Amino acid sequence: MxxxxxxxxxxxxxxxxxxxxxxxxxxxxxxxxxxxxxxxxxxxxxxxxxxxxxxxxxxxxxxxxxxxxxxxxxxxxxxxxxxxxxxxxxxxxxxxxxxxENLRIGELNASLDNSLYGLQELLGLSDEGEIDALRAEELTIEANKRLFFLHSIPNGVPIQAIRISDKFGSRIHPVKKKRVMHHGIDFKANRGTPIYATADGVVEFGGYHKSSGFGKLIILQHNFGFKTYFAHLDAVKVKSGEFVSKGQLIGLSGNTGLSTGPHLHYEIRHLFTPINPEPFLSWNITNFDTLFTKVKGVKWASLKEMYPLNQHSQLSQ
The missing domain is CATH 1.20.5 (Single alpha-helices involved in coiled-coils or other helix-helix interfaces)
Incomplete structure (x- = not known):
């Protein structure tokens, strides 16, 4: 084992x-x-x-x-x-x-340039080449000066008439039947035709004028001693002491007073002396200088010393 x-x-x-x-x-x-x-x-x-x-x-x-x-x-x-x-x-x-924006500015500048050249042409001034800032200021002052005159001194037609039926000067009076001086222009027009102020001013009289034979009459006072008369009206749309602006409705044409038919008798007076209205009817910004040579009864030269009409004094400031 x-x-x-x-x-x-x-x-x-x-x-x-x-x-x-x-x-x-x-x-x-x-x-x-x-x-x-x-x-x-x-x-x-x-x-x-x-x-x-x-x-x-x-x-x-x-x-x-x-x-x-x-x-x-x-x-x-x-x-x-x-x-x-x-x-x-x-x-x-x-x-x-x-x-x-640059494109818009460019377009604006181009438009402004075109406007300035157009303004220069409208004013009838000589072309002095490229318009710089000084030239633009001169054009602006000249335009403002003319507009100031055109709002202060009567100009343009006061009514859309059928025709001019009688002019300024000596004539046989249609009612009195004798030769008298006609101190204005008669515009043949239907009764009720609108009448407009031809310059800024204040209403000296508006109502029925008994002694003059004008019937319903409007008298406007303007700058520099000018007055305008609108006679034989059918209606007066303004009141004495009221301020009116150029182009404002002031009355309606009629046949009141010594009148043989509906019409507007229109007068321009300077220092109470009647002036032939005809040169004033066509006076505007494009033919501005023509009035001062055609109308001899006004001492236009003295207006150059008045502000804001003196262009050179403004440019030297």
Whole structure:
């Protein structure tokens, strides 16, 4: 029994014994030793692998963080690119707006130049080449001067008449049947035709004038000593002391007083002296200087010293 190995296995069915000889005993011992060695080697390898796995996990964590950082940076770049794109779009839009504005300014300048050249032509002034700032100021002053005159001194027709039936000068009076001086112009017109003020002024008289034979009469006072008379009216639309402006409706034509038919008797007086109204009827901004040569009874030269009519004094300020 010394050279035999007996192994007893006990089960629910009983016990059995197995006997190994010496060789089997050595093989078993070698197996046990190898199993032990394998166990320890496996454990050692497992420890090494575990450390390697931990290192891999740590590397994975670092890579994950780097990836997240890279993704965050990429997202930041994307946002910056979006902002840059919006900025570029805004700049492009502003550039287009500036371009359009420059075009509008160019068109405005061209229109202004055309207007100034047109104003120069309208005023009948000589063409002095390119219009600079000084020339533009001169044109503006000249235009304002003329407009001031045209609103202050009677001009234009006071009524849309059928025709002029009698002019200024000596004539046979249609009612008195004797030669007398006719101090105005008669406009043949239907009764009720509107009559308009020919300059800014104030109403001196508005009503029925018994002693003159004018019937219903309006007298307007204007600047520089001028007055206008509107006689034989059917209706008076203004009152004494009332201010009126050029072109304002003041009455309606009629046949009152010493009159043989519906018409408007229109007079212009300067310092109580009747003046032929005919040159004033066609006087306007384009033929402005003609009045001062045609009408001799007014000392026009003295008006040049009055503000705002003195162009040169304004330019020197």
């Amino acid at each position: 010394r050279n035999k190995l007996v192994i007893t296995l006990t089960t629910v069915y009983g016990s059995r014994q197995y006997t190994f000889n010496q060789v089997a005993k050595y093989l078993l011992a070698i197996f046990i030793v190898l199993s032990a060695i394998s166990f320890f080697v496996s454990n050692a390898l497992l420890v090494v692998k575990t450390d390697d796995l931990a290192d891999l996990e740590e590397d994975h964590q670092v890579l994950t963080e780097n990836y997240e950082l890279m993704v965050g940076s990429q997202q930041l770049y994307i946002e910056e690119l979006k902002d840059l794109s919006l900025s570029l779009s805004s700049l492009k839009e502003e550039k287009n707006q500036l371009k359009e």
